[in-house]
Amino acid sequence: MDVRVTTSTVRGTTRAPPSKSYTHRALLAAGYSDGATVRSPLVSADTKATARAVTAFGGAVEPDSAAGIDDADALVVDGFGGRPAVPGDVIDCANSGTTMRLVTAAAALADGTTVLTGDGSLRSRPQGPLLEALDDLGVRAESTRGNGRAPLVVSGPLAGGDVAIPGDVSSQYVTALLMAGAVTDEGVEIDLTTPLKSAPYVDITLELLDDFGIEATPVADDGGALDGAAGAAGFVVEGGQSYAPAGGSYTVPGDFSSISYLVAAGAVAAESGEPVRIEGAVPSAQGDSAIVEIAERMGADVEWDREAGVITVRRSELSGVEVDVGDTPDLLPTIAALGAVADGDTHITNCEHVRYKETDRVSAMAEELATLGAETTEEPDTLTVHGSESELRGATVDGRADHRIVMSLAVAALVAEGTTTIRGGEHVDVSFPNFFEAMADLGMAVERDGAGE
Numbered sequence: 001m002d003v004r005v006t007t008s009t010v011r012g013t014t015r016a017p018p019s020k021s022y023t024h025r026a027l028l029a030a031g032y033s034d035g036a037t038v039r040s041p042l043v044s045a046d047t048k049a050t051a052r053a054v055t056a057f058g059g060a061v062e063p064d065s066a067a068g069i070d071d072a073d074a075l076v077v078d079g080f081g082g083r084p085a086v087p088g089d090v091i092d093c094a095n096s097g098t099t100m101r102l103v104t105a106a107a108a109l110a111d112g113t114t115v116l117t118g119d120g121s122l123r124s125r126p127q128g129p130l131l132e133a134l135d136d137l138g139v140r141a142e143s144t145r146g147n148g149r150a151p152l153v154v155s156g157p158l159a160g161g162d163v164a165i166p167g168d169v170s171s172q173y174v175t176a177l178l179m180a181g182a183v184t185d186e187g188v189e190i191d192l193t194t195p196l197k198s199a200p201y202v203d204i205t206l207e208l209l210d211d212f213g214i215e216a217t218p219v220a221d222d223g224g225a226l227d228g229a230a231g232a233a234g235f236v237v238e239g240g241q242s243y244a245p246a247g248g249s250y251t252v253p254g255d256f257s258s259i260s261y262l263v264a265a266g267a268v269a270a271e272s273g274e275p276v277r278i279e280g281a282v283p284s285a286q287g288d289s290a291i292v293e294i295a296e297r298m299g300a301d302v303e304w305d306r307e308a309g310v311i312t313v314r315r316s317e318l319s320g321v322e323v324d325v326g327d328t329p330d331l332l333p334t335i336a337a338l339g340a341v342a343d344g345d346t347h348i349t350n351c352e353h354v355r356y357k358e359t360d361r362v363s364a365m366a367e368e369l370a371t372l373g374a375e376t377t378e379e380p381d382t383l384t385v386h387g388s389e390s391e392l393r394g395a396t397v398d399g400r401a402d403h404r405i406v407m408s409l410a411v412a413a414l415v416a417e418g419t420t421t422i423r424g425g426e427h428v429d430v431s432f433p434n435f436f437e438a439m440a441d442l443g444m445a446v447e448r449d450g451a452g453e
């Protein structure tokens, strides 16, 4: 679907969608339990893939009312009690890397064979280190094409044990092993062979596991317990634990990766003197809350009332900065879009792992922002955007079938002169299904294939 965005200003109050990362984990953790309710879930293409996997393992995921899953205020999960059944069919993880990694480790617990696949993007992403780790733990875990990519075949059961895995490809391997490890007989000890990137995502996992009554510990080189995943040499999770959230339910916080587009839109295009207010910005373990500090460093007029969970942002002149995205890969497209509007160079460093996402987001942003008139320089682990608002001109850009590329280009399109056509606008359904409705409510001039404003 083509989306056309014409230069416009934004103002008013909007609400952050619920967190994709927490929803995936909460649905699977509820699956590992005897049953639990997930309140304020993100219902999107990716989280539906995790719900399908929970169902395939013998659980069930139902909306709490007759409203239907897309409008559910809560999802009632009937769990499989730590013992996934052998699925009756292939599990389709669609576009979701989180689903594929977390479900591959869950599948290893089943006493039989599970087959996992996904769309073309997901079948190009790296799964090799997780397959090797499971293989080392005595599970048959293979790529059908022998290239470390899906389709995958996993035959359990997994008893647990000690395993080594790199930390610089995807933190989701660690999350997967910790979540499954808690219900093994022997537990799992993970030794990182390279430093962990995207560490805050493992903190999200540890926070959620704690809320489900599961103990898992990051450890230092000397084996001592650490407070968080940053700088960890490994992780330990005891086996034989039971998932059960206090009171039988878990509430998902707002999503800071999604909030990043709302903050960026306000920073570049808020109506003069008028703020954009974003509700649902409650503090949690999400590393992507760094968007507030990054926007501030660029010169944005932004305030975060953490207690109220409200971010207020007004338009201001932005300047280029240097940002290390080792911990916050999903912010790269947003920062690149901000950089295209800012004055001077924005250097985004430590971003090689951002190439392993739904698409190579480093190249995608370098090329698509260049189409809008921004100069960009790409290196293996650095993207530099040589910004200047006056240079951005509406053009036809390719969203690369990647939700974050689409949403970031839409932010740049707010200030690009004339109309920008973004191809593949429908892919926002992966993480922020009502993105264009929310932006239109704030004032974005947007048309979607005859859908109007």
Ligand SMILES: O=C(O)C1=C[C@@H](OP(=O)(O)O)[C@@H](O)[C@H](O)C1
Pocket: 020, 021, 022, 098, 169, 170, 171, 172, 175, 197, 198, 201, 329, 330, 353
């Ligand atoms: O665990 C998670 O919820 C995620 C981890 C990150 O991936 P990597 O750990 O592969 O960098 C992030 O990019 C992804 O959007 C969500």
Ligand SMILES: C=C(OP(=O)(O)O)C(=O)O
Pocket: 020, 046, 095, 096, 097, 098, 099, 330, 357, 358, 404, 431
């Ligand atoms: C990379 C992402 O998600 P996943 O790895 O789950 O596909 C994302 O949401 O940006």
